[in-house]
Amino acid sequence: MSKRWAIAGVGALSSVGRTAEEMFDNLCAGRTGLRTLRGFTAEWYTAQHLHEIDDLDAYPDVEGRATRFLLDAIGQALADAGMPQDLAGVPVLIGTGLRELRSVELWARGQTKPDERRLHFGTALRERFGADDTHTFSNACSASLYALSLAVDLLDSGEHDTVVVAGTDSITESMFGVLDRLQSVPPERLRPFDVNRKGTILGEGASAIVLRREPAESGRVRGWLRGVAINCDAFHATAPEPGSIAEVIRSAHSAAAVRPDQVDLVLLHGTGTMANDTGEATAMAEVFGTEVKHPVMTAMKSMTGHTSGASGLHSLIMALTSIAQDRVSPTLHLEDQIPVAADFRIATREHLGEGPVVAQVNGFGFGGVNAVAIVEGTR
Amino acid sequence: MTAVQERAEQDGSGQDGVRQVVVTGVGFALPGVDEPGDVERGRDAAADAVDPAAHLGKKGLRYKDHATRLALVAAKDALVRSGLWDETNGLAVDPRDVAVLASSNLGNLDSVAEVAALIGREGGTRLVSPIATPNLSSNVVCADIAIRFGLRGPNMMVCNGATSGLDALRWAATWLRSGRARHALVVGVEPDNDVSRAFAGGQVLDGAVAVVVERDDSTAGRTVLGELGPVTRSGRLDQSVTAAGGTDDASRVWLVPEGDGMSSVVLPEAERVDVSRGWGRTSGAHGLLQIAVGTARLATGTSSVVATCGGPADDAIASVVLRAPRSEPCQA
Structure with missing residues (x-):
């Protein structure tokens, strides 16, 4: 068998659930996260639905949601792996499509102050987990798997024995807006591989795993x-x-x-x-x-x-x-x-x-x- | 694991038997800069702005954002100078072996802010141009470089704050060591426009710098400008510099973080050089500008330079040592 790396813990949230387990149960039950959009001004758009995360207290429009999702997912993954919520010296590799560009949009509308140190996620990760080896890769829709490849290279090199890999995104109004313009008849549902599919609908959320060269002493792994x-x-x-x-x-x-x-x-x-x-x-x-x-x-x-x-x-x-x-x-x-x-x-x-x-x-x-x-x- | 242990392990074991990552080319899209030695003079007010069409031809530039155009100019300059590319024959190596990384924090903020503001002003998307779509994803710079030069290796956009430029080099080196690529083009770019200026709180570099790094077994005789040590990252300045090997030998030149706001001095004897001086905010391009300036210092006889990005107010501090190339071993 080829080499393999232990996935020691997982964490996730999205419009279909606030934890990996809840997400999976809802997916199996066929419960979609598609709902009437609330983050943006509905009358400006043809499309009226999005797969938004149901953080009611956050609407309308607050900055830093992608960061909040990320912290949540990483916290879950660490707990799942039985690790302390402390990431000093542990590489944290984050894939994102749109980093905190939603916060930039709110600034452009005059609703918030600019904060260059929170465009990427390292500042919040240092505050929350004491992490100092954090990396934000803005690599579109394959970003978290790209980050995963680097985690493998780090473990393989012997430089580290544990790496946290994560992905996060909150919907930006510019991306939603341009899609709304492109998809003049908005898709009512996202229908992968169907002949009558009409395009994509944006969602949001975060995902995180703890990847280790060897399983922890407990021997418990989520997979390889x-x-x-x-x-x-x-x-x-x-x-x-x-x-x-x-x-x-x-x-x-x-x-x-x-x-x-x-x-x-x-x-x-x-x-x-x-x-x-x-x-x-x-x-x-x-x-x-x-x-x-x-x-x-x-x-x-x-x-x-x-x-x-x-x-x-x-x-x-x-x-x-x-x-x-x-x-x-x-x-x-x-x-x-x-x-x-x-x-x-x-x-x-x-x-x-x-x-x-x-x-x-x-x-x-x-x-x-x-x-x-x-x-x-x-x- | 501490950064120090990390270094010890790195020295002991290289994946795939790779000994060194070397710099073989640098390129610029900066007004008045032709050679690495020109950067330290700062912006020449009399120099003409960089004209991407003059370097690349007009074809294909029309809908590119400003950062992408600048990055393409620097990328081409570095590819040509390294010997990886020439106008007649194109790329000299297998395109699947060439990785592209770009580093920028302010890169596509203009596109995003303008579309969001336009929708708000208009109360709808009627005037939003679909042509803008790729520019709303921050990796547009990196992807466009790959498309322009047909570079099919791993392709990744690093948006990691003050340390971003050196971080991008670290991941380039990671790919070279792991064998995912043999050559890597690493580009730093920060555009100056109303949006980036307002967001960053001052004039921005408005330029790009590109660095070609290769595995030392893959340079095929191309001239080596410097040897890159491990890029280390730590919450503490002294730890970052020490782990990178910055205190090992008497480095005479310390390329300091943007703005040179450090109170602690870990290399008291070194000449401190802030490459952002006279340029405005260098942000995600800072680390690559340091490497470019570093190659100029090595060329004039300095044996090694230390580069450091990020300060106490940032999420971490990254450092790397660039050493003069060792003389070629005698081969029969």
Whole structure:
């Protein structure tokens, strides 16, 4: 077997739940986080729904929400790993699509003061956890899986034995606004891989894991990371390139020493846009060949919305929970699979008893930044 | 693990048998700066603003934000100077082996703030241009560099505050050591505009600096300008400098954090140089500007320079030592 790294603890929150467990239960029950938007002025927009986090006290519009989500997720992951809430000397690698740009927007509207030290997350992490080796990577929608690859490199080099990896995003009004303009008929629901999909709907949240070179003394692990691969299309600012995606999937398989027929579960990136779903399915079909019918697949964004930088680790945590509980959450609103994904076994209702062990997690972002992780679960 | 232990472990074991990460090129998009030695003079009021079209041609620049244009100019300059790129043949190495990292804090703030303000003013999105979409994601700079030069290795945008430039170098070195890349282009950029200026509280660099780093087994005869030690990060200044090896040998030049606001002096004998002097806020570009200036100091006979970013008011302090290249071993 290839090398593997212990996932000692997990933490997550999103519009479908405030903890990883609550999220998973709601996903399995098919409960979406899509609700009438509240963070922004509804009458300015055609779209009226978002997958916002239900932090009622925070509306309308307060700064620092992405930071708050992040602190919450990391706190959960540390508790889950049985670690103290102290991260002095422990690298904390954070992937984000939009960092604290929502706070910048509130400043631009004259509602808050500028704070350069809180555009990134290190300042808050130092205050809360005493962390001093913190890194904010603003790498679009594959950001948390990109951060995960660096964590592996750090553990592998022998420089550290524990690394915290996280992702976080809150919805920015500029991104929502430009999507609203682009999607002149707003999608009513996010329908990954459906022929009638109309585009993506934004979500928000945070995800965090504690990754260790060896399990802690208690021996308890949430699962194992087998490998991560990353690359860049160098092709187009927003459109994905299937050839490059296929390449990164193959690299991930090779890093994890697994063959397509050994992958039991796939957490698809599945954003519900025309470009992503076609590109992703094309690449998956190419790499898996006849084995594409083997793994059960699901795309959780149908319920969480697109959680951007947090989404890769969200999927990874849900994959581990799936394996642990032998339950796979459904992909909602999928009625007619796109032709290129016709043979994919995408779960449209909760699947029980599949007995998955190895899962693949896809994450692709603006600018063609691709990342794929392979994990192994425990039951 | 403390930063000191970290260093000891790093010295003892390199992944993949890599001994060194070396600097083989620097490039600029700064008015009046052609060579690394020009940076310390500060902004030349008489120099013309950088004209991206003059360096890159007009094609493809129209909808790029200001930071991206500056970054592309510096990136090209560094790629050409390192010998990784020439106009006729393009890239000299496998594009999958070239990583791109960019560091910026104020980068796309103008695009984000303008769209948000426009929606508020108009009470709707009618006037928002979809062309702006990529510019609303902070990694636009990094992705555009990859697209322009066809660089298909790992690609990552670092937005990490005062230490961001040196942090980006650390991750470049991490990828080189782990074998995810053989060559890395690391670009620091901070644009000056109404938004960045108001947010940062003063004039901003309005330029970019790029550094090419490579594994020492992958330089294929390209000239080595300096050898990069480990980048260390700590909450304490003395610990950061010591862990980086800054106190090991008599470093004569200390490239200090932006604004040189340090009260504690850990290298009392060293000449203190603030590369932001005369430029305005350097922010995420500061660390890369330090490396560029460092190569100029090494070229004029200094044996090593220490660079430090971040201060007591920031989330941490990062340091690195840049040493003069050792003379080539005699090979038959």
